[in-house]
Amino acid sequence: MPTAEPPSGVTAPTAPTPPASGRFGAAPLTRVAWSARRLARRGPGRYWLWLTPLVLALTTLTRLPSFGQPVWNPDEGFLATQARMLAAGGVMYDTVVDRKPPLVPLLYQGAFALFGDGSLWPLRLLALVSVAVTALLLASIARRRWGSRAGATAAALCVLASVGLNPEDAQAANFEVFMLPFTAAAMWCADRRRWAAAGAMVAAAFLVKQTGGAVLLPVLVLLWRGVPSGGGRRLGALSRTLVGFAAPLVAVGLLFGIGRCLFWMVTGSTSYAAFAGSELHILGRALANTTLFAAGCVGLLVPILVVLRRRVDRRGVLTVDLWVWLSASALGVVTGFHFFGHYYLQLLPPLALLAAGALQLLSAEWLRFAVVCSVVVCTAFTAWAAHTARPDLDHSRRVAQAVRERTTPDEKVLLWGMNPEQYWLADRMPASRYLTAGLLTNYSGGRDGPMVGERYGMPGSWPTLLEELAAERPRVIVDDSRGKPYRPGRMPRLKRLLTSEYQRVAVVDGAVVWVHTGRR
Numbered sequence: 001m002p003t004a005e006p007p008s009g010v011t012a013p014t015a016p017t018p019p020a021s022g023r024f025g026a027a028p029l030t031r032v033a034w035s036a037r038r039l040a041r042r043g044p045g046r047y048w049l050w051l052t053p054l055v056l057a058l059t060t061l062t063r064l065p066s067f068g069q070p071v072w073n074p075d076e077g078f079l080a081t082q083a084r085m086l087a088a089g090g091v092m093y094d095t096v097v098d099r100k101p102p103l104v105p106l107l108y109q110g111a112f113a114l115f116g117d118g119s120l121w122p123l124r125l126l127a128l129v130s131v132a133v134t135a136l137l138l139a140s141i142a143r144r145r146w147g148s149r150a151g152a153t154a155a156a157l158c159v160l161a162s163v164g165l166n167p168e169d170a171q172a173a174n175f176e177v178f179m180l181p182f183t184a185a186a187m188w189c190a191d192r193r194r195w196a197a198a199g200a201m202v203a204a205a206f207l208v209k210q211t212g213g214a215v216l217l218p219v220l221v222l223l224w225r226g227v228p229s230g231g232g233r234r235l236g237a238l239s240r241t242l243v244g245f246a247a248p249l250v251a252v253g254l255l256f257g258i259g260r261c262l263f264w265m266v267t268g269s270t271s272y273a274a275f276a277g278s279e280l281h282i283l284g285r286a287l288a289n290t291t292l293f294a295a296g297c298v299g300l301l302v303p304i305l306v307v308l309r310r311r312v313d314r315r316g317v318l319t320v321d322l323w324v325w326l327s328a329s330a331l332g333v334v335t336g337f338h339f340f341g342h343y344y345l346q347l348l349p350p351l352a353l354l355a356a357g358a359l360q361l362l363s364a365e366w367l368r369f370a371v372v373c374s375v376v377v378c379t380a381f382t383a384w385a386a387h388t389a390r391p392d393l394d395h396s397r398r399v400a401q402a403v404r405e406r407t408t409p410d411e412k413v414l415l416w417g418m419n420p421e422q423y424w425l426a427d428r429m430p431a432s433r434y435l436t437a438g439l440l441t442n443y444s445g446g447r448d449g450p451m452v453g454e455r456y457g458m459p460g461s462w463p464t465l466l467e468e469l470a471a472e473r474p475r476v477i478v479d480d481s482r483g484k485p486y487r488p489g490r491m492p493r494l495k496r497l498l499t500s501e502y503q504r505v506a507v508v509d510g511a512v513v514w515v516h517t518g519r520r
Contacts (some may be wrong), residue, residue, distance in 0.1 A: 026201065045466065047148060051139060055155050059132040061161045062378060065171055066124045066171045067386035070174035070425070072390060072438070075342075076120060077421020079174070080330060080434055082106035084117055093260035097433045101207040101265055117424075123173035130181050137184035138349055141191055142356045146317065153367065154356035157300050160374040161348055165289070165297015167385035169341030176345040179208040183215040184349050187325065190222040197239045199244025202347060207252060210265060211332030211346060216245065218325035218350075222251050225320070268458050284337035293344040299374030300355035303366055307358040317357035325350040337352035392419055395509045399478060402508045406515055407475050414469070416488065417480030417511070418443065431474035432465050434458075440465060441486040452485040454493070473516050477502060480511040 071077050082096050082105045090096035092105065111122040135155040143151030163170045186201035198219050205212025223241060227234045253261045292302060307314055327345040333339070359367050394420050403413055403426040412431040415422050422436040439443030442456035453461055477498065481487035488495045502514035 004345060010082065017464075021309045025202055047143070047151075048136075051152055051155060052136060055132050055135050055159060058156065059135070059162075060127055061133065062159060062382055063128045063166065063171065064125070066127065066173070067121055068386065069171075069393070071393060071396070071421040073168040073174065073342075074119050074418060074420055075174040076123075076172050077106045077396075077419065077424055078435055079105055079123075080112075080117070080120060080424040082110045083428065084424065085430070087112060087117070091256075091431075092266050093256050095433050097264060097439070097440075098435075099264060099268070100175060100209060101250060103204070103207045104178055105242070107178065116123040124171075127173040127177045130177050133158060134180040134184045134349060134354075138190045138352050138356075141184075141188055142353055146357060146360045149367075152357045153359055153371070154352045156371060157374055158348060158352035160378040161297045161300055161352065161386065162345070163378055163381045165292055165341045165344065165381070167381075167388050168390055169289075170282070170296075170381065171385050174344065175209040175344045175416075179205050179212040180345060180349060183329075184214055185348070186215045186219055187222075187321075187349075190219040192438065193226060193237070195240040196244035197221065199246075200248060201350075203245045203248035203469050206417075207248065211329075211343075212333055214328035214332045214346075215325065217328040218321045221324045222320045282337055282339065287337055289341045289344060291331045292341065295350060296377060297348075297359060298377060299370045299372075300351045302352075302373070303355050303358040303362060303370050306366070307361050310361075311478060312361050314358075314361060317360055318354055322350050322354050322357070322370055326354065332411060344399075374391060374407065394423045395419075395511075396425055398508050399480060399511050401427055402506060402511075402513050403476055403478065405512065406505070408510050411475040412472060414474040415479060415480060416486075416494070420477070422480070423455075431472065432468045434461060434465060437486045438479065441491070443484065443486045452490075454491055463495065469497065473501065475516055477514045477516075478508075478511050479514065482510040 037301040066072070071080070078098065082090075082098065084095045086105065086109045087094065092102050096105070098105070107126070108123060108358075110233050111126065115122045135158040138158050139151035139155035141151075142154035148391065181204035186198050186205060189198035189201055199216075202213060202216045202219060205215055219241065220238075223234070223237050227237045250490070304318070307318065326347065329350060332346050333343045355370065359370060399415070399419075400422050403415075407413060407428055408424075409427065411428070413423070413426070414431040416437050418436050418438055423430050423435065424490045434440050440457040440461050441452050441454065443452050479488055479498070488498055498514055501517055501519065503517050504512060505515050
């Protein structure tokens, strides 16, 4: 096994020598790092001219499978349908709603406006760029702290581990992947004492997904440790950080309505975020996804654990701000008690920096071990993504086809289920702002116990739904519950509407298609 070197500080040596071959033969990956360090000494531009295309190429290879599926998970279908509704004149947090902040739906809308709304490939490309930008920001932080080799290592480990999840979590263009560059940018700005910009980046991360705001904690740690308290300098830095954080949030609140933003992003999701209901199901998912993420990050975790076990001076490498960042991100994963696989992506940036720092205290053979291990694991996960398909995708396509056959493009439909991509695949507009049964029943998150039903939905959602359906009856309603706890038989008002005004005409893979009879 590789052995630890005697501790020699946390910064790169001032006069490094080329790495020698270990007992495993030549160390090509370490020699690449040596070349990066030589380029860095010739000028900072050379380093980035070498590293940037390498990171982009590596990210492209790992995310190529993302372009092979039309929709990876319900979040993508939800966002695509929201984007179409916004483009048709919908209003965010009024006639277009979700529990998430507005940046990603607006990003989808913008991409559809530029490239058309028939494919998600522009969003997959933007997701690829997001991962690459995150890796380069981490490289900059690590290089500033520990040297060029650490920068390249942090970037490579971040990209390689970014696909270490179930493909529908790792390859999708959803909230977490777009949150990552903002969290990394917040720490990059704080590391350089650009406090207003750091606060603004925290706000941007929050406006992608609420848990992105957790990066404010390590930013404040850097502020407290890096700014002297005398002369009001610390108070001034804190003021700039908080103003930078608050200004974008206030602007978004004024744009979409402060009350509506607070409801949909914060106060309206208490039932969704509760732990009660399907505890064993939730704990099983937590165990499975935590294990899977740990397997995908094994090349990062092993060096950290090795350094923690060794008696080495690690105070300037495994620093407090990085541990706080990791802990705050873990809190973001736990929040809501759902433990979906894509939640774990938030842990990746601090883990990559901790691993890069730990490898500074270990031999070159440990660097080779970490990178080769990450490459092998990444290859396995990428191959899995390239040879898999979402289980519900064929079902959603068949349901969408049944809807198209029974409606015209200007007729609205209601799809009572948890697969909002069916609206997008059918190219039909929803009859309601509530795109899943989860918003109306609290089934979202996989709960199948006592906390599913009309009274557990978003406050005020059922009166709003009935008003929408009364204003314009959908031509087709598809009951895609397939026996789940949110089935119409347990929703009296929906059952009454179906039995009085609709005729059952077909069953598609267990989904029941109802067509309006024309009478009320």
